[in-house]
Amino acid sequence: MKRVVIAGGGVAGISCALALQADGHSVTVLEPGPVGEGASWASCGCIAVGxxxxxxxxxxxxxxxxxxxxxxxxxxxxxxxxxxxxxxxxxxxxxxxxxxxxxxxxxxxxxxxAATADFKAQLTDIGAxxxxxxxxxxxxxxxxxxxxxxxxxxxxxxxxxxxxxxxxxxxxxxxxxxxxxxxxxxxxxxxxxFVADPKRLVEQLMRAFVQRGGTVVPLACAGFERDGARVNAVRASDGRLLAADEVVIAAGAHSKGLARQLGIPLQLxxxxxxxxxxxxxxxxxxxxxxxxxxxxxxxxxxxxxxxxxxxxxxxxxxxxxxxxxxxxxxxxxxxxxxxxxxxxxxxxxxxxxTPDTRPIIGRTGRLANVSFATGHGQLGLTLGATTGRLIADVIAERPRETWSSVFGPDRFQGT
Ligand SMILES: Cc1cc2nc3c(=O)[nH]c(=O)nc-3n(C[C@H](O)[C@H](O)[C@H](O)COP(=O)(O)OP(=O)(O)OC[C@H]3O[C@@H](n4cnc5c(N)ncnc54)[C@H](O)[C@@H]3O)c2cc1C
CATH class of the missing domain: 3.30.9.10 (D-Amino Acid Oxidase, subunit A, domain 2)
Known part of the structure; x- marks a missing residue:
């Protein structure tokens, strides 16, 4: 069991939180905004397969x-x-x-x-x-x-x-x-x-996460405490430190600034x-x-x-x-x-x-314990559940197809 801290509780972050929780990890989500009012709220709501x-x-x-x-x-x-x-x-x-x-x-x-099957499984899991x-x-x-x-x-x-x-x-x-x-x-x-109500979707995902023992801190992620190539703790905007074995950056459009603090250049x-x-x-x-x-x-x-x-x-x-x-x-x-x-x-x-329209899903090779779940462009609702599944696989080191060079955060290096 690892202590996982996720920056961002939009559809991407909360989907990761639920999938990681299902794997037995202790998960904390930092989300400063009203739940469900990230980009999904303004979306067309489509599960845009294809x-x-x-x-x-x-x-x-x-x-x-x-x-x-x-x-x-x-x-x-x-x-x-x-x-x-x-x-x-x-x-x-x-x-x-x-x-x-x-x-x-x-x-x-x-x-x-893969999106429809993943999304259906997620909705069945939360009873919606x-x-x-x-x-x-x-x-x-x-x-x-x-x-x-x-x-x-x-x-x-x-x-x-x-x-x-x-x-x-x-x-x-x-x-x-x-x-x-x-x-x-x-x-x-x-x-x-399509989704009957994207705001209700994020709210219900969040509710299921909390009911299962997940922690939501209603603050922004402001920075990180590092020990060499490892992030030991995530700093919340009130200065408190949240100890972490794994960190997932899922702050939507704000992920770029957080990545920059870790020395990772995202094109976002x-x-x-x-x-x-x-x-x-x-x-x-x-x-x-x-x-x-x-x-x-x-x-x-x-x-x-x-x-x-x-x-x-x-x-x-x-x-x-x-x-x-x-x-x-x-x-x-x-x-x-x-x-x-x-x-x-x-x-x-x-x-x-991202400029290549591909999302950013996966672990950076620059740090031992930081992954990204962002960059979904106009496919964030579509790929929320799939992203959660993939990030859970990354953190569990489960064998899977080689996604990292295509969707990983390090593809922007040297840019
Ligand atoms: C007009 C429009 C139409 C769209 N149509 C579709 C569609 O039909 N189908 C589809 O799949 N997608 C669609 N999308 C895209 C989809 O809405 C996004 O890809 C998706 O919502 C992104 O989810 P996210 O969780 O990555 O980001 P967000 O939903 O933006 O969530 C990020 C969260 O991070 C939080 N945050 C920000 N900074 C910090 C910080 N420092 N620390 C911690 N948390 C932080 C924010 O408060 C926010 O809640 C559309 C978008 C728009 C605008």
């Missing part, structure tokens, strides 16, 4: 210059961050080479194809199977040109085993009568599903996204629906309809620009003409993104 083609795909990159000039575009960059982001963007763009895209997609396929809604996702396209922007990504995903059916806009309208009837094309992503950016929950939305929607041209998705959570999306590059301390959330709601009328938005609540989340 969302494996990196964002750096050429179709996407070609749109970027136009988007940067438009403050309401699906992707934006705050000017104050431009210079700082240059190295990240350079690496991100380098990953648009077909050979790299393919390699990344194959790696992410390995992970996401109803949190998984097993319905495919629909993507909507205005016309031929719009659909073509996804063509290469869909082809690669299909080649790697994803099930994506092309249907007409009319057929999509028949599946979901609340949708506008003038979309020309749609695709149904059969491997996907917190990319802001927004979500507006609409209560009494006035439409009946059963599936998550994405409108890629508008840069958002709409998910029918158990208590509200959430309109979520956009990628905004800004510093970790930047305040949200709520106008971006409002723009998404305005655009959502294109998809759901009968929408009502008088009762709404807005959220912002920072997706922890």
């Amino acid at each position: 969302e494996i083609v990196p964002l750096s795909q050429p179709g996407m990159l070609m749109k970027v210059p136009g988007w940067l000039l438009d403050p309401e575009a699906p992707l934006s960059l705050r000017p104050a961050s431009a210079l700082r982001l240059l190295p990240w963007f350079t690496r991100f763009t380098a990953n648009s080479l077909p050979s790299r895209m393919r390699a990344i997609a194959a790696d992410l396929a390995r992970l996401t194809f 199977p109803e949190l998984l809604v097993e319905r495919p996702v629909i993507k909507l396209f205005d016309d031929e040109r719009d659909k073509a922007t996804m063509g290469a990504a869909f082809d690669l995903a299909r080649e790697l085993g994803c099930t994506i059916d092309d249907i007409s806009g009319q057929e999509a309208h028949e599946m979901e009568p609340a949708l506008a009837s003038d979309f020309k094309y749609a695709s149904v992503l059969r491997d996907w599903s 950016e917190g990319v802001m996204g927004y979500s507006t929950g609409l209560q009494d939305a006035g439409v009946d929607l059963k599936h998550t629906v994405f409108y890629p041209a508008g840069g958002f998705g709409i998910t029918p959570y158990e208590n509200e309809l959430a309109v979520a999306g956009t990628l905004e590059f800004a510093s970790l301390s930047a305040a949200p620009k709520w106008r971006r959330a409002d723009v998404l709601v305005k655009r959502a009328y294109r998809v759901l003409p009968g929408l009502q938005d008088s009762r709404r609540s807005r959220r912002m989340g920072r997706r922890p993104f």
Whole structure:
């Protein structure tokens, strides 16, 4: 039995906590924020199996210059961050080479194809199977040109085993009568599903962890006490020291600063996204629906309809620009003409993104007892349970596939 201290109690951290607890370890989670209000809260809630083609795909990159000039575009960059982001963007763009895209997609396929089974096992374990809604996702396209922007990504995903059916806009309208009837094309992503409420998910995971004897310290991790290549203790923001045999960094977008304190350079950016929950939305929607041209998705959570999306590059301390959330709601009328938005609540989340779109899961070779569970970008909810399982394997030194060079934190060395 080891004393494991985890920095961060979002979906990644708490999933690690439960998996490590199941292995018999004594686990403490440092989480300074309200539980469940990390990036997951602002997400589209999808278990996005097969969302494996990196964002750096050429179709996407070609749109970027136009988007940067438009403050309401699906992707934006705050000017104050431009210079700082240059190295990240350079690496991100380098990953648009077909050979790299393919390699990344194959790696992410390995992970996401395990996600549904891992997530189901996690939900069964905590007695909340109803949190998984097993319905495919629909993507909507205005016309031929719009659909073509996804063509290469869909082809690669299909080649790697994803099930994506092309249907007409009319057929999509028949599946979901609340949708506008003038979309020309749609695709149904059969491997996907969604979470009934991402905040409730994290809360219930946390509750199960505590009920089983886990400790939650409602403070931030502020630093580490080291003895050579070993971290002996984690320092909380009130100065107290938590003795540790193993440390897991799972602080989402904030993991980069913690890694820096340990001398480990992570290429990680917190990319802001927004979500507006609409209560009494006035439409009946059963599936998550994405409108890629508008840069958002709409998910029918158990208590509200959430309109979520956009990628905004800004510093970790930047305040949200709520106008971006409002723009998404305005655009959502294109998809759901009968929408009502008088009762709404807005959220912002920072997706922890690496330039190669691969998460950071595994132990660093630089220190004897520090592992990472972060960098999931737009796949954090999808991969939470899988990440927990993998980190438990790492700490138990259970034989497994060799993930470390692909997903490990040391791949950024020399950067
Ligand atoms: C608009 C949008 C749509 C998305 N859609 C999807 C989707 O459909 N499917 C999907 O899989 N993913 C989606 N995502 C991504 C997903 O939400 C994230 O990848 C995921 O929530 C990241 O989880 P995390 O636990 O790593 O980080 P977080 O949820 O951010 O949790 C990190 C936690 O660490 C804590 N913390 C910060 N600093 C410290 C510190 N110093 N010490 C201790 N704790 C600290 C924070 O308080 C926080 O609770 C979306 C995200 C956004 C914004």
